[in-house]
Amino acid sequence: xxxxxxxxxxxxxxxxxxxxxxxxxxxxxxxxxxxxxxxxxxxxxxxxxxxxxxxxxxxxxxxxxxxxxxxxxxxxxxxxxxxxxxxxxxxxxxxxxxxxxxxxxxxxxxxxxxxxxxxxxxxxxxxxxxxxxxxxxxxxxxxxxxxxxxxxxxxxxxxxxxxxxxxxxxxxxxxxxxxxxxxxxxxxxxxxxxxxxxxxxxxxxxxxxxxxxxxxxxxxxxxxxxxxxxxxxxxxxxxxxxxxxxxxxxxxxxxx
Amino acid sequence: xxxxxxxxxxxxxxxxxxxxxxxxxxxxxxxxxxxxxxxxxxxxxxxxxxxxxxxxxxxxxxxxxxxxxxxxxxxxxxxxxxxxxxxxxxxxxxxxxxxxxxxxxxxxxxxxxxxxxxxxxxxxxxxxxxxxxxxxxxxxxxxxxxxxxxxxxxxxxxxxxxxxxxxxxxxxxxxxxxxxxxxxxxxxxxxxxxxxxxxxxxxxxxxxxxxxxxxxxxxxxxxxxxxxxxxxxxxxxxxxxxxxxxxxxxxxxxxx
Numbered sequence: 017x018x019x020x021x022x023x024x025x026x027x028x029x030x031x032x033x034x035x036x037x038x039x040x041x042x043x044x045x046x047x048x049x050x051x052x053x054x055x056x057x058x059x060x061x062x063x064x065x066x067x068x069x070x071x072x073x074x075x076x077x078x079x080x081x082x083x084x085x086x087x088x089x090x091x092x093x094x095x096x097x098x099x100x101x102x103x104x105x106x107x108x109x110x111x112x113x114x115x116x117x118x119x120x121x122x123x124x125x126x127x128x129x130x131x132x133x134x135x136x137x138x139x140x141x142x143x144x145x146x147x148x149x150x151x152x153x154x155x156x157x158x159x160x161x162x163x164x165x166x167x168x169x170x171x172x173x174x175x176x177x178x179x180x181x182x183x184x185x186x187x188x189x190x191x192x193x194x195x196x197x198x199x200x201x202x203x204x205x206x207x208x209x210x211x212x213x214x215x216x217x218x219x220x221x222x223x224x225x226x227x228x229x230x231x232x233x234x235x236x237x238x239x240x241x242x243x244x245x246x247x248x249x250x251x252x253x254x255x256x257x258x259x260x261x262x263x264x265x266x267x268x269x270x271x272x
Numbered sequence: 273x274x275x276x277x278x279x280x281x282x283x284x285x286x287x288x289x290x291x292x293x294x295x296x297x298x299x300x301x302x303x304x305x306x307x308x309x310x311x312x313x314x315x316x317x318x319x320x321x322x323x324x325x326x327x328x329x330x331x332x333x334x335x336x337x338x339x340x341x342x343x344x345x346x347x348x349x350x351x352x353x354x355x356x357x358x359x360x361x362x363x364x365x366x367x368x369x370x371x372x373x374x375x376x377x378x379x380x381x382x383x384x385x386x387x388x389x390x391x392x393x394x395x396x397x398x399x400x401x402x403x404x405x406x407x408x409x410x411x412x413x414x415x416x417x418x419x420x421x422x423x424x425x426x427x428x429x430x431x432x433x434x435x436x437x438x439x440x441x442x443x444x445x446x447x448x449x450x451x452x453x454x455x456x457x458x459x460x461x462x463x464x465x466x467x468x469x470x471x472x473x474x475x476x477x478x479x480x481x482x483x484x485x486x487x488x489x490x491x492x493x494x495x496x497x498x499x500x501x502x503x504x505x506x507x508x509x510x511x512x513x514x515x516x517x518x519x520x521x522x523x524x525x526x527x528x
Contacts, residue, residue: 065322073478183516197528201515222329253516260439260509272453
């Protein structure tokens with residue numbers, strides 16, 4: 017794709033796969049802001065976090081090519097898609113990476129497991145301003161119209177302002193009308209009752225993942241879960257430096 | 273396993289799979305400190321980060337059962353192993369989780385992609401003091417003796433002192449003799465030249481992951497890569513709250 021036209025170049029990925037309604041809604045929205053390159057998983061990659069394929073080679077194929085848009089699918093994870101696009105397929109660094117729109121929330125501790133956020137974190141490692149966008153609705157046919165408006169607002173601002181090195185944005189949008197956008201923190205909590213025991217065709221035990229999110233700070237109105245529960249979209253700035261700096265001094269006193 | 277004997281209960285996982293030399297060395301070392309439950313991937317899961325299996329059910333099997341040791345393998349990721357053990361198989365919360373010993377470094381930005389650290393982060397989410405241990409040697413037959421000594425030293429201290437909520441430890445050990453243990457920060461940098469292009473049996477393009485770590489702070493003697501390059505084991509405390517708190521105020525001024 018020839019992107020010598022001064023338009024922003026926007027890289028899009030997701031974890032639900034290239035056929036999901038969420039990514040296709042996002043493509044339409046981002047084409048209003050710039051030229052778009054899609055590098056999306058061929059298959060469903062929900063819950064893939066920042067996983068990379070170490071044992072299988074990657075393959076890729078163009079499935080759409082129009083004025084201002086080129087779209088590839090790839091047999092890998094969301095992070096594989098971003099890495100492969102940036103290492104091998106793009107002539108220049110994108111101005112923005114947007115991952116999503118995920119079918120389902122990536123608020124709270126889910127940020128850790130999310131392939132959508134994995135792709136955004138990877139863009140951030142490559143020093144590209146990066147955003148992951150999720151709608152709190154798992155249905156295949158969810159209505160992404162409000163979420164696209166939020167995505168365009170945030171993307172426009174990020175294209176203008178940039179983001180600090182090592183920080184990307186985790187944007188979650190509630191189902192239905194959106195009252196506004198709140199800047200928030202990652203809600204502390206964990207998933208519980210995570211498995212449903214079942215049996216396969218010959219009677220052997222199998223375990224399917226399920227679960228409920230246990231919110232440890234329901235009354236914290238700075239948290240992303242609070243914002244979502246109260247009708248607001250939530251933006252959490254996410255760091256890629258995981259160092260717990262405030263524990264370094266104490267750890268040094270251990271004298272290991 | 274009956275663990276009513278006042279011995280610490282230690283949960284072990286890894287990402288190289290239950291047959292790897294690294295985990296088997298770690299099991300021997302941790303049995304000196306307490307009763308051990310192993311829940312390890314059946315297959316190689318390197319680079320799986322905090323991935324969870326959302327589309328496939330999990331299966332598990334006991335492959336070793338002795339006094340003070342019970343060992344399961346599971347067809348899932350490292351995080352699946354930890355989640356399944358804690359949700360469905362353990363009668364009580366372990367006193368410690370140790371993941372590894374990984375065949376290869378998980379220092380610097382590799383912490384993001386590491387299944388070894390994914391398992392430790394999961395233990396941390398469950399409020400178990402958790403440690404990921406890696407040796408900077410990829411070979412299947414690496415010598416884990418020095419690393420086991422480091423693992424025992426750190427595990428003994430963590431059993432005594434505990435760890436703050438939301439913090440686990442990423443321990444990397446250099447190949448060969450270890451000069452000592454340094455408390456360190458996650459080295460800033462990224463992987464480059466990440467793919468080797470090749471061709472499959474019918475001549476189609478495939479891409480294999482490879483790459484070089486580009487260290488952005490080679491002279492920072494607080495960083496984990498510096499410690500390792502200078503013969504020290506490096507311990508980085510790792511946070512599970514990814515919120516970039518120091519960007520919140522600026523983000524609020526964006527008035528989205």
